[in-house]
Amino acid sequence: MLAIQTDATGKSMTVNISKPHIGPDEVLIKTIGCGLCGTDLLKINLGLLRQPTILGHEVVGHVVEKGARVVDYQLGDLIVVAHHVPCGTCHYCLHGNHSMCATFKKTNLDPGGFCEFIRLSQQHLDHTTFKITDDFAWQEALFTEPLACCERSFQKLTILPGDVLVIVGLGSIGIMMTKLVKRLGGKVIGIDTDTHRCSQALSYGADKTIESIDKLHTLINEPTQSRGADGIIFTAGPAGLLNESLLWLRDGGFVNLFSHLSGEVGPIDTSRLYHHEIQIITSYSATPESLKRSFDILKHEALNLKQMFEPYRPDQFEQAVKDMNERKVYKALIEF
Ligand SMILES: [Zn+2]
Ligand SMILES: [Zn+2]
Structure with a gap:
């Protein structure tokens, strides 16, 4: 499958890698689009990656495979998903510092957001995945994670x-x-x-x-x-x-x-x-609760954020990075 890999120097290129396999409690989605986030830019610009990585965490896609024990999601469901899931029980989580939780930092989309197919774990399905209904533009739903980061800040x-x-x-x-x-x-x-x-x-x-x-x-x-x-x-x-x-x-x-x-x-x-x-x-990053509130705000209130998106093909990724760095576009949307 097609993926965009970024190396330690911050250079990105399209690569062909194998599709992830799912377990009985997991689903595979086919990516429609993934937003390029300021934190992705930071990792690219400052060369913060230690190894070649598939970045991206603001993802919308269709469920194309599901494990035998998955009941809440069906093939064809359109979903938006975020990448990190806190454990909810550690010292940090109990104090509301969910984004400092070791599990939060460790959990991620497999293999990342900027690729054709993504494996979602059970934790992701339970805490950071939301179904997009027909009355709700998927481009608007794509703001669930970034808006959740802002919304979590507002709770403080x-x-x-x-x-x-x-x-x-x-x-x-x-x-x-x-x-x-x-x-x-x-x-x-x-x-x-x-x-x-x-x-x-x-x-x-x-x-x-x-x-x-x-x-x-x-x-x-x-x-x-x-x-x-x-x-x-x-x-x-x-x-x-x-x-x-x-x-x-x-x-x-x-x-x-x-x-x-x-x-x-x-x-x-x-x-x-x-x-x-x-x-x-x-305030750093989002929590499952803020993701839920953000999704509901986007669904029920017409914020009209989607006009901030500029679409790019995967092979235009470096151009998308450049355009965002030069502030020519608000937010690049990589479409698969
Ligand atoms: Zn983000
Ligand atoms: Zn925790």
Whole structure:
């Protein structure tokens, strides 16, 4: 079968490998499409892979084989699946740190998302697989995993109707964060150095956008009566902005660190953090619960995220990586 393999230097190529075999509690799916995620890009760009790997974890496909003991899935079912499954019982899971669980890190799609056929284990079927019904576009369902990562982050934040959130970085994650703030009745001020992304974000629901931080204070002061923003969500941006961003916040506000920020952080004003009760809240990846909530949001609320996808053939994978790195497209969809 056809697969896209990425080596330790970050170079990707199409290869021919054998189709995985399934056990009695497993299913095999034929991939329709797999989204290219920012975390895939990070592994490619920074050369983080130790061995040739088939990346990809935002998958939609049809069930084409099922094990003898599988009852919940039938041949032909259209499903969306995510890659990591926590054990639910270890020290980390019991504390809600599911993405730090050893089982979570170990479990994966076999052999990965960017290939023609994928074996789904029983754990995947039980916890990270969802059936897509006819009334629901599969391209929209493909956002289940990335939206779940954002949604899990929101479970850690307090956002009330009317709250003002600053979102740094208006790529696909920034757009999903915008949608989640808006559905809670909050206001979004988006920042991105790219003029086009700023204007696009307005069409996705952001209230105001700005290309540089020079006039940001004015934008924040207006809707908050100079109190400061309730929260800042970093989906991208230089790490050096972190300390300065503490001055955009109201007392008791939060910084949601939702990305690997590039460059040096520089000194952080811990006195401001402490005396003004500012929290730095991080969230990494999704859990089965957030996947379920995300799937339901996508199914029942018209977020219209699918227009962010740009389709590519498997042999155009390197072009897809380049286009996403150069921010020519929000999200590449590799179609099989
Ligand atoms: Zn992802
Ligand atoms: Zn665990």
